[in-house]
Amino acid sequence: MKRNVLIVEDNRVCMEALAELTRKCDTVGAVFCVDNRKDAYTCAMENEIDLFLVDIILDSGNIHDISGFLFVKELREVRRYEFTPVIFITSLVDEAMSAFHDLHCFDYIEKPFDWEKTRKIIKTALKAPLCDERECSVFYYRKDGVLYALNIDRMIYLETSFRNVTIHTLDETIELPYASLKNLMKDLPRKYFIQCSRNVVINRLFIEYVDKVNRFIKLRNGELIKIGGKMKKGFLEEL
Structure with missing residues (x-):
């Protein structure tokens, strides 16, 4: 069964590179890309998403921004997404570890990307069990x-x-x-x-x-x- 992926990333170059890498996975169906928290939530509600790749910081101009983290926190309150795999994207490992524990994320990938490691993490996450029918x-x-x-x-x-x-x-x-x-x-x-x-x-x-x-x-x-x-x-x- 094909799986849908939502990429939430404000950097256009990173977003497109992640989308291209994700589409090469055999089990991937649709790949949705958005660059902000509001559009991410709308996309998640209007579609069945099986894997989320979310940048913790979606407004690089705001040093206090954690809107990606807040999006996933909001997402976890939706019953069908309570345990859906989330991979956080970050350049700050401490930030990722906090999100990892607080929101039960599947894994995290660091910037700049190690593309081979990133590919393996995504492929592993795509093998996670789907919601019980x-x-x-x-x-x-x-x-x-x-x-x-x-x-x-x-x-x-x-x-x-x-x-x-x-x-x-x-x-x-x-x-x-x-x-x-x-x-x-x-x-x-x-x-x-x-x-x-x-x-x-x-x-x-x-x-x-x-x-x-x-x-x-x-x-x-x-x-x-x-x-x-x-x-x-x-x-x-x-x-």
Whole structure:
């Protein structure tokens, strides 16, 4: 199975060199490259990433910058990335060792790069076990202080209105007051769920067909879901 890699590096030359090296690995699928914390987080949420290469300092003009470290700290709070391999990039070994222990990173590579050593570290990280499919088939949500588990193959779609999120399943309708669809999506596997409008996320397993002309989706239970005008292009591309 091909694995996706995200490289977060503010130095364009280093970024392109790492991307070229990574693409030469047989098990690599897509290689995404960004140069800042915000774009890194967005990319991680919109794609399934199996390996991260992250420069600890993403703003070399700021001597106090640790935005790469902060990105990984934020990443570890997302359930599906809790144990995903992270390789830190740094010119400061002490800095890397701190990140290594605090955020459970897989390894680190020093600048200037020893390319043979870097290649071996990346290839080894790519052999790390992927997320257990059985674990990924369950969605956890919290309501009234209690943690519940819900099988993904029972979830039809989620919609938000008036600060609440409603989960429509084959068995029941679950209301989550004061919940955020954006936050819930962090724990939903992208291979199953896709956003079709600002307020609705649907499970691909329940799509019967898509009417591109009239902009609606017919679900297997007979319901029709409207595709948002501004999201039509992105939805169809991701579909």
